[in-house]
Amino acid sequence: MTEELVAYAREAFGWGVDAVVSAGRRGALGQIWRVDAGGVSYALKEIFGGPPPEALVEAELAFARRAAGAGVRLPAGHPARDGRHVVEAPGGAWLRLYDWIDLRPVDLAAPATPGELGALLARLHRCAPAAATEPTGAPTGAPTGAPGGEPPAAWYHRAPAPHEWERAAASGAAWAARLGERLATVPELCAAVGPADPAELIVCHRDLHPENVLAGPGGELVVVDWDQLGPAAPGRELARALFDWFCDPVAELGAMRDMYEAYVRAGGPGRITEPADFSMLVASRLNFLLGQTRVALDPRAERRHREWAEREIDEALRIMPTPRALAEVLELVRR
Numbered sequence: 001m002t003e004e005l006v007a008y009a010r011e012a013f014g015w016g017v018d019a020v021v022s023a024g025r026r027g028a029l030g031q032i033w034r035v036d037a038g039g040v041s042y043a044l045k046e047i048f049g050g051p052p053p054e055a056l057v058e059a060e061l062a063f064a065r066r067a068a069g070a071g072v073r074l075p076a077g078h079p080a081r082d083g084r085h086v087v088e089a090p091g092g093a094w095l096r097l098y099d100w101i102d103l104r105p106v107d108l109a110a111p112a113t114p115g116e117l118g119a120l121l122a123r124l125h126r127c128a129p130a131a132a133t134e135p136t137g138a139p140t141g142a143p144t145g146a147p148g149g150e151p152p153a154a155w156y157h158r159a160p161a162p163h164e165w166e167r168a169a170a171s172g173a174a175w176a177a178r179l180g181e182r183l184a185t186v187p188e189l190c191a192a193v194g195p196a197d198p199a200e201l202i203v204c205h206r207d208l209h210p211e212n213v214l215a216g217p218g219g220e221l222v223v224v225d226w227d228q229l230g231p232a233a234p235g236r237e238l239a240r241a242l243f244d245w246f247c248d249p250v251a252e253l254g255a256m257r258d259m260y261e262a263y264v265r266a267g268g269p270g271r272i273t274e275p276a277d278f279s280m281l282v283a284s285r286l287n288f289l290l291g292q293t294r295v296a297l298d299p300r301a302e303r304r305h306r307e308w309a310e311r312e313i314d315e316a317l318r319i320m321p322t323p324r325a326l327a328e329v330l331e332l333v334r335r
Contacts, residue, residue, distance in 0.1 A: 059135035118262030234270030
Protein backbone atom coordinates (compact mmCIF):
# COMPACT_ATOMS: atom_id res chain seq x y z
CA MET A 1 0.00 0.00 0.00
CA THR A 2 1.41 3.37 -1.01
CA GLU A 3 2.22 6.05 1.56
CA GLU A 4 -0.34 8.32 -0.11
CA LEU A 5 -3.07 5.72 0.38
CA VAL A 6 -2.04 5.06 3.97
CA ALA A 7 -2.14 8.78 4.73
CA TYR A 8 -5.59 9.11 3.18
CA ALA A 9 -6.93 6.12 5.15
CA ARG A 10 -5.56 7.57 8.40
CA GLU A 11 -7.53 10.75 7.81
CA ALA A 12 -10.69 9.04 6.54
CA PHE A 13 -10.98 6.61 9.47
CA GLY A 14 -9.47 8.82 12.18
CA TRP A 15 -6.33 6.87 12.99
CA GLY A 16 -3.31 8.49 14.55
CA VAL A 17 -0.02 9.02 12.72
CA ASP A 18 1.35 5.95 14.51
CA ALA A 19 -0.97 3.61 12.57
CA VAL A 20 0.97 0.69 11.05
CA VAL A 21 -0.28 -1.03 7.88
CA SER A 22 0.87 -4.51 6.81
CA ALA A 23 -0.28 -6.89 4.06
CA GLY A 24 -2.85 -9.61 4.76
CA ARG A 25 -4.54 -12.09 2.45
CA ARG A 26 -6.03 -11.24 -0.94
CA GLY A 27 -8.92 -12.60 -2.95
CA ALA A 28 -10.37 -12.19 -6.40
CA LEU A 29 -11.99 -8.87 -5.57
CA GLY A 30 -9.73 -7.28 -2.99
CA GLN A 31 -6.60 -7.11 -0.84
CA ILE A 32 -6.79 -7.14 2.96
CA TRP A 33 -4.41 -4.95 4.94
CA ARG A 34 -3.92 -5.19 8.71
CA VAL A 35 -3.98 -1.84 10.48
CA ASP A 36 -2.68 -1.43 14.05
CA ALA A 37 -3.72 1.93 15.45
CA GLY A 38 -4.07 3.09 19.03
CA GLY A 39 -3.90 -0.40 20.46
CA VAL A 40 -6.69 -1.67 18.18
CA SER A 41 -6.34 -3.84 15.06
CA TYR A 42 -8.51 -3.47 11.96
CA ALA A 43 -8.84 -5.19 8.59
CA LEU A 44 -8.78 -2.63 5.76
CA LYS A 45 -10.07 -3.99 2.45
CA GLU A 46 -8.76 -2.46 -0.76
CA ILE A 47 -11.43 -3.25 -3.37
CA PHE A 48 -10.33 -4.06 -6.92
CA GLY A 49 -12.38 -2.45 -9.66
CA GLY A 50 -15.37 -0.27 -8.89
CA PRO A 51 -17.11 0.09 -5.53
CA PRO A 52 -19.96 -2.18 -4.41
CA PRO A 53 -23.36 -0.58 -4.98
CA GLU A 54 -24.85 1.21 -1.99
CA ALA A 55 -27.85 -1.12 -1.97
CA LEU A 56 -25.57 -4.16 -1.71
CA VAL A 57 -23.67 -2.63 1.23
CA GLU A 58 -26.95 -1.91 3.02
CA ALA A 59 -28.18 -5.45 2.38
CA GLU A 60 -24.88 -6.89 3.59
CA LEU A 61 -24.96 -4.88 6.82
CA ALA A 62 -28.58 -5.88 7.48
CA PHE A 63 -27.96 -9.58 6.88
CA ALA A 64 -24.74 -9.50 8.91
CA ARG A 65 -26.76 -8.25 11.88
CA ARG A 66 -29.25 -11.08 11.45
CA ALA A 67 -26.48 -13.65 11.12
CA ALA A 68 -24.67 -12.36 14.21
CA GLY A 69 -27.94 -12.57 16.13
CA ALA A 70 -28.23 -16.20 15.03
CA GLY A 71 -24.81 -17.00 16.48
CA VAL A 72 -22.68 -16.66 13.34
CA ARG A 73 -19.27 -15.10 14.05
CA LEU A 74 -18.16 -12.42 11.58
CA PRO A 75 -15.99 -9.29 11.59
CA ALA A 76 -18.06 -6.16 12.18
CA GLY A 77 -17.81 -3.35 9.65
CA HIS A 78 -16.86 0.21 10.62
CA PRO A 79 -17.85 3.43 8.83
CA ALA A 80 -15.43 6.23 8.05
CA ARG A 81 -15.59 9.47 10.02
CA ASP A 82 -18.19 10.82 7.60
CA GLY A 83 -20.45 7.77 8.08
CA ARG A 84 -19.72 6.05 4.75
CA HIS A 85 -18.91 2.33 4.72
CA VAL A 86 -17.17 2.53 1.32
CA VAL A 87 -14.58 5.28 0.86
CA GLU A 88 -12.99 6.42 -2.40
CA ALA A 89 -9.27 7.05 -2.07
CA PRO A 90 -6.69 8.68 -4.38
CA GLY A 91 -5.75 6.69 -7.44
CA GLY A 92 -9.18 5.11 -7.84
CA ALA A 93 -8.95 2.75 -4.84
CA TRP A 94 -12.01 1.94 -2.74
CA LEU A 95 -11.70 1.06 0.94
CA ARG A 96 -13.79 -0.70 3.60
CA LEU A 97 -12.92 -1.23 7.26
CA TYR A 98 -13.69 -4.21 9.51
CA ASP A 99 -12.62 -5.67 12.82
CA TRP A 100 -9.39 -7.61 12.62
CA ILE A 101 -9.74 -11.20 13.87
CA ASP A 102 -6.73 -13.51 14.04
CA LEU A 103 -7.82 -16.26 11.66
CA ARG A 104 -6.36 -19.48 10.34
CA PRO A 105 -7.55 -22.13 7.87
CA VAL A 106 -10.08 -24.64 9.15
CA ASP A 107 -8.63 -28.09 9.83
CA LEU A 108 -10.35 -30.19 7.18
CA ALA A 109 -8.92 -33.39 8.67
CA ALA A 110 -10.59 -32.85 12.04
CA PRO A 111 -13.53 -35.27 12.48
CA ALA A 112 -15.80 -32.49 13.79
CA THR A 113 -15.27 -30.13 10.85
CA PRO A 114 -17.99 -31.41 8.47
CA GLY A 115 -20.59 -31.25 11.21
CA GLU A 116 -19.56 -27.76 12.27
CA LEU A 117 -19.74 -26.52 8.70
CA GLY A 118 -23.16 -28.07 8.17
CA ALA A 119 -24.52 -26.49 11.35
CA LEU A 120 -23.05 -23.10 10.40
CA LEU A 121 -24.69 -23.14 6.98
CA ALA A 122 -28.01 -24.16 8.56
CA ARG A 123 -27.83 -21.16 10.92
CA LEU A 124 -27.21 -18.83 8.01
CA HIS A 125 -30.11 -20.24 6.02
CA ARG A 126 -32.54 -20.31 8.95
CA CYS A 127 -32.08 -16.60 9.67
CA ALA A 128 -32.16 -15.51 6.01
CA PRO A 129 -35.20 -13.62 4.66
CA ALA A 130 -36.78 -14.40 1.30
CA ALA A 131 -35.14 -12.51 -1.56
CA ALA A 132 -36.13 -13.00 -5.18
CA THR A 133 -34.15 -10.06 -6.62
CA GLU A 134 -30.61 -8.69 -6.49
CA PRO A 135 -29.81 -5.94 -3.98
CA THR A 136 -27.05 -4.53 -6.18
CA GLY A 137 -26.22 -2.25 -9.04
CA ALA A 138 -24.61 -3.32 -12.31
CA PRO A 139 -21.50 -5.52 -11.87
CA THR A 140 -18.05 -4.10 -12.48
CA GLY A 141 -16.01 -7.10 -13.53
CA ALA A 142 -17.37 -9.32 -10.78
CA PRO A 143 -20.54 -11.34 -10.23
CA THR A 144 -22.18 -8.87 -7.87
CA GLY A 145 -25.51 -9.07 -9.62
CA ALA A 146 -27.92 -6.94 -11.57
CA PRO A 147 -29.71 -3.64 -10.84
CA GLY A 148 -32.01 -3.75 -7.84
CA GLY A 149 -35.31 -5.41 -8.54
CA GLU A 150 -33.95 -7.59 -11.33
CA PRO A 151 -33.70 -11.41 -11.27
CA PRO A 152 -30.81 -13.25 -9.62
CA ALA A 153 -27.43 -12.84 -11.31
CA ALA A 154 -26.92 -15.27 -14.17
CA TRP A 155 -23.42 -15.98 -12.82
CA TYR A 156 -25.03 -18.58 -10.54
CA HIS A 157 -27.28 -20.37 -13.03
CA ARG A 158 -25.94 -19.83 -16.55
CA ALA A 159 -22.64 -21.33 -17.74
CA PRO A 160 -20.48 -19.64 -20.39
CA ALA A 161 -21.37 -20.39 -24.00
CA PRO A 162 -18.95 -22.67 -25.93
CA HIS A 163 -17.59 -19.81 -28.07
CA GLU A 164 -16.53 -17.87 -24.95
CA TRP A 165 -13.77 -20.43 -24.29
CA GLU A 166 -12.18 -20.25 -27.74
CA ARG A 167 -9.54 -17.61 -26.99
CA ALA A 168 -8.38 -19.28 -23.78
CA ALA A 169 -8.31 -22.77 -25.27
CA ALA A 170 -6.24 -21.59 -28.25
CA SER A 171 -3.99 -19.27 -26.24
CA GLY A 172 -1.01 -21.60 -25.95
CA ALA A 173 -0.81 -20.79 -22.22
CA ALA A 174 0.69 -23.41 -19.92
CA TRP A 175 -2.79 -24.37 -18.76
CA ALA A 176 -4.51 -24.37 -22.18
CA ALA A 177 -4.20 -28.12 -22.76
CA ARG A 178 -5.65 -28.92 -19.33
CA LEU A 179 -8.46 -26.49 -20.00
CA GLY A 180 -9.25 -28.26 -23.26
CA GLU A 181 -9.49 -31.59 -21.45
CA ARG A 182 -11.92 -30.20 -18.88
CA LEU A 183 -14.01 -28.47 -21.52
CA ALA A 184 -14.80 -31.87 -23.01
CA THR A 185 -16.94 -32.62 -19.92
CA VAL A 186 -18.72 -29.24 -19.86
CA PRO A 187 -21.78 -30.21 -21.96
CA GLU A 188 -22.59 -33.09 -19.62
CA LEU A 189 -21.87 -30.97 -16.53
CA CYS A 190 -24.20 -28.23 -17.75
CA ALA A 191 -27.06 -30.43 -18.96
CA ALA A 192 -29.30 -29.58 -15.99
CA VAL A 193 -27.99 -26.07 -15.17
CA GLY A 194 -30.72 -23.45 -14.98
CA PRO A 195 -32.44 -20.84 -12.77
CA ALA A 196 -33.96 -21.81 -9.44
CA ASP A 197 -37.65 -21.50 -8.57
CA PRO A 198 -38.09 -17.87 -7.37
CA ALA A 199 -40.25 -19.11 -4.50
CA GLU A 200 -37.23 -20.94 -3.04
CA LEU A 201 -34.84 -17.98 -3.00
CA ILE A 202 -33.44 -16.51 0.21
CA VAL A 203 -30.52 -14.19 0.98
CA CYS A 204 -27.31 -16.26 0.78
CA HIS A 205 -23.62 -15.52 1.22
CA ARG A 206 -22.92 -17.17 -2.19
CA ASP A 207 -19.15 -17.54 -1.61
CA LEU A 208 -18.66 -19.93 1.32
CA HIS A 209 -15.40 -21.58 0.26
CA PRO A 210 -12.51 -22.34 2.64
CA GLU A 211 -10.92 -18.91 2.25
CA ASN A 212 -14.11 -17.24 3.48
CA VAL A 213 -14.89 -19.51 6.43
CA LEU A 214 -11.92 -19.56 8.78
CA ALA A 215 -11.09 -20.57 12.33
CA GLY A 216 -10.93 -17.88 15.00
CA PRO A 217 -8.66 -17.77 18.06
CA GLY A 218 -10.78 -20.30 19.94
CA GLY A 219 -11.41 -22.53 16.94
CA GLU A 220 -14.85 -21.06 16.25
CA LEU A 221 -15.88 -20.65 12.61
CA VAL A 222 -15.78 -17.07 11.31
CA VAL A 223 -17.46 -16.03 8.04
CA VAL A 224 -15.77 -13.24 6.06
CA ASP A 225 -16.09 -11.54 2.65
CA TRP A 226 -19.82 -10.96 2.22
CA ASP A 227 -19.42 -9.04 -1.07
CA GLN A 228 -21.33 -11.60 -3.17
CA LEU A 229 -24.42 -11.71 -0.95
CA GLY A 230 -27.69 -12.13 -2.81
CA PRO A 231 -30.58 -14.46 -3.68
CA ALA A 232 -30.05 -18.20 -4.06
CA ALA A 233 -31.87 -21.43 -3.32
CA PRO A 234 -30.51 -22.85 -0.04
CA GLY A 235 -30.18 -26.37 -1.47
CA ARG A 236 -28.02 -25.02 -4.28
CA GLU A 237 -25.73 -23.16 -1.89
CA LEU A 238 -25.50 -26.34 0.19
CA ALA A 239 -24.54 -28.37 -2.89
CA ARG A 240 -21.85 -25.90 -3.82
CA ALA A 241 -20.51 -25.82 -0.25
CA LEU A 242 -20.12 -29.62 -0.17
CA PHE A 243 -17.83 -29.43 -3.19
CA ASP A 244 -16.07 -26.25 -2.09
CA TRP A 245 -14.98 -27.96 1.10
CA PHE A 246 -14.62 -31.64 0.32
CA CYS A 247 -13.61 -32.10 -3.30
CA ASP A 248 -9.93 -31.33 -3.75
CA PRO A 249 -9.25 -33.05 -6.04
CA VAL A 250 -11.85 -35.81 -5.61
CA ALA A 251 -15.14 -35.94 -3.71
CA GLU A 252 -14.75 -37.02 -0.07
CA LEU A 253 -18.13 -38.71 0.20
CA GLY A 254 -17.92 -39.48 3.90
CA ALA A 255 -17.22 -35.86 4.84
CA MET A 256 -19.93 -34.65 2.47
CA ARG A 257 -22.44 -37.04 4.06
CA ASP A 258 -21.54 -35.81 7.56
CA MET A 259 -21.85 -32.15 6.53
CA TYR A 260 -25.20 -32.73 4.81
CA GLU A 261 -26.62 -34.67 7.76
CA ALA A 262 -25.46 -32.00 10.22
CA TYR A 263 -27.14 -29.34 8.10
CA VAL A 264 -30.43 -31.26 8.13
CA ARG A 265 -30.24 -31.95 11.88
CA ALA A 266 -29.64 -28.25 12.55
CA GLY A 267 -32.83 -27.31 10.73
CA GLY A 268 -31.34 -26.12 7.44
CA PRO A 269 -34.16 -25.65 4.90
CA GLY A 270 -32.26 -26.70 1.76
CA ARG A 271 -32.23 -30.15 0.19
CA ILE A 272 -30.38 -31.66 -2.79
CA THR A 273 -32.88 -33.71 -4.76
CA GLU A 274 -32.09 -33.38 -8.48
CA PRO A 275 -29.22 -32.60 -10.88
CA ALA A 276 -30.41 -28.99 -11.24
CA ASP A 277 -29.44 -28.41 -7.60
CA PHE A 278 -25.79 -28.39 -8.74
CA SER A 279 -26.46 -25.37 -11.00
CA MET A 280 -24.86 -22.85 -8.63
CA LEU A 281 -21.77 -25.02 -8.24
CA VAL A 282 -21.24 -25.67 -11.93
CA ALA A 283 -22.15 -22.24 -13.30
CA SER A 284 -20.14 -20.24 -10.75
CA ARG A 285 -17.07 -22.49 -11.09
CA LEU A 286 -17.08 -22.17 -14.89
CA ASN A 287 -17.76 -18.42 -14.87
CA PHE A 288 -14.96 -17.86 -12.38
CA LEU A 289 -12.53 -19.95 -14.41
CA LEU A 290 -13.39 -18.08 -17.60
CA GLY A 291 -12.92 -14.74 -15.85
CA GLN A 292 -9.48 -15.72 -14.57
CA THR A 293 -8.35 -16.84 -18.03
CA ARG A 294 -9.27 -13.41 -19.31
CA VAL A 295 -7.26 -11.68 -16.59
CA ALA A 296 -4.26 -13.95 -17.18
CA LEU A 297 -4.29 -13.20 -20.92
CA ASP A 298 -4.91 -9.45 -20.57
CA PRO A 299 -1.66 -7.53 -21.21
CA ARG A 300 -3.23 -4.45 -19.62
CA ALA A 301 -3.84 -6.16 -16.28
CA GLU A 302 -1.41 -5.48 -13.46
CA ARG A 303 1.23 -8.14 -13.06
CA ARG A 304 0.03 -9.03 -9.53
CA HIS A 305 -3.47 -9.70 -10.89
CA ARG A 306 -2.21 -11.81 -13.80
CA GLU A 307 -0.03 -13.90 -11.48
CA TRP A 308 -2.89 -14.40 -9.06
CA ALA A 309 -5.15 -15.43 -11.95
CA GLU A 310 -2.62 -18.04 -13.08
CA ARG A 311 -2.70 -19.64 -9.63
CA GLU A 312 -6.50 -19.55 -9.55
CA ILE A 313 -6.72 -21.21 -12.97
CA ASP A 314 -4.52 -24.05 -11.77
CA GLU A 315 -6.74 -24.60 -8.72
CA ALA A 316 -10.01 -24.21 -10.64
CA LEU A 317 -8.98 -26.87 -13.16
CA ARG A 318 -7.90 -29.20 -10.37
CA ILE A 319 -11.16 -28.98 -8.41
CA MET A 320 -13.64 -28.73 -11.31
CA PRO A 321 -16.32 -31.34 -10.52
CA THR A 322 -16.89 -34.23 -12.87
CA PRO A 323 -20.29 -35.51 -14.00
CA ARG A 324 -19.57 -38.73 -12.12
CA ALA A 325 -18.91 -36.85 -8.88
CA LEU A 326 -22.21 -34.99 -9.18
CA ALA A 327 -24.05 -38.28 -9.69
CA GLU A 328 -22.31 -39.88 -6.70
CA VAL A 329 -23.16 -37.01 -4.36
CA LEU A 330 -26.76 -36.91 -5.55
CA GLU A 331 -27.11 -40.61 -4.84
CA LEU A 332 -25.42 -40.15 -1.46
CA VAL A 333 -27.79 -37.46 -0.20
CA ARG A 334 -30.84 -39.25 -1.58
CA ARG A 335 -29.96 -42.17 0.66
